[in-house]
Amino acid sequence: MEHKRRLGVLGGMGPKATSVFIDQIIESTVADRDQDHIDMVILNHASLPDRTHVILENCPEQFLRAIEKDIRLLEYAEVANIAIPCNTAHYYVNEMQQMTKIPIINMVEETMKVIHEAYGDDCKVGILATNGTLHSGIYSESARKYNMVPHLPSDPVQQQIMNIIYRDIKRGVQIDPKELESIIQHLIEDDGCQCIIIACTELSIIPLSGEAKQHCVDAMDVLVKKSIELSLN
Template sequence: MRKFFTVIGGMGSLATESYIHLLNERTPSKKDQDYLDYILVNHSTVPDRTAHILDHSKPSFLPPLVEDIKQQSLLKPEFMVMICNTAHYYYKELQAATDIPLIHMPHMTVSVMKDKYPNAKKIGLIATKGTIADHIYEDEIKEAGFEFSMGDQEIRDQVESLIYDDIKIKGKVDAAKYYDILKTMHDKFECDVIVLGCTELSYAQEKAPDHPYNVADGQSIIVDKSIELGQKIRRGEKIDYTQIYK
């Protein structure tokens, strides 16, 4: 197979399944051959990202992801996407392990959000403790010129419960809890847009999209970018990967 891309996933598998479902659903197609060519690496045994970020004595997720990146690089994909926001903690180290472009999901999310909501003033972030601790999204949002809020401890605990208790453990979305989180971020913390800084939250958005709040969904955004780039490489177009976030 030539002119394909690689998806580094499995963190977690339901979120990766959501990415693949949206990718195939949104790809314009009338026959089998219209779909995109890609390889999925569903590496579900990668150590917990948040646990390591909060306590570096816990197993690191960097070595297995570097191994994945290097293995896939031997196959020469055109680009790679990594379906986990928190894993971007080691983005620089992962990109340094290969010459293949690795798309930066948090950076892309904020770039697209800035274009889509130019009048927004305050941006909320809901995410894992790891993503909050590593400041990936916080730095991107502030650099883009927005005010920023992560809510309070009560809302962060609700987010953790939705991600871990409901989606990762039970394999289902508590829609009422998800809606309450968005409502609180909008009403109490006055956020014009809420960034879904975890792919499990993207899974929640896919399963429970019926709400009135503006969200910036990194997984949905990278799905669209994957389709755009995948179609370009199929047509043989040369891509300037330094410009894809603009």
């Protein structure tokens, strides 16, 4: 029954974010020896179509055709759950779940549960994400479902966020955390947000200060914890 605990990781969106997710799984697992860690099958499909482009251009079949083959591979590997360390891809989580009986961990839903438990109803939640994720409305809809108020950055701030993700992180450019921290501070102090969601796994790579972190819930952290919980259950 060992394989029942195996975690499937459908990654590559992007590759660096996937490697950080794997590292966090390992670092967050209480273990005294190799055998205490969870088994993972990691599929780093970096050539998948860009999720933001697919959503904005309304061409889901490009992404879903490719992802279905990956899901079949994970089925063959007999994984018990599938984790997808990419927020934008969760726009298609229902379509992906229909392809398989293996549970796909819904990072968006799990993140909003954590925020609601901590902040309660009427919490104003700032969303730091790609244009694709914002356009999809997955976090805004989930926030409203939990009686919270979603808040999107202004257009200039959103362009700044996109530059950090696509101009810098995806190209391997060294990031100054202060740029993202200033955005978080602006959303808290000027826009009146009580909590900020780090809703892009590329942004999860940036090492934030303790002061900035206290205002944030990182969706990747939530996915890491849920993946370990399910794998060690």
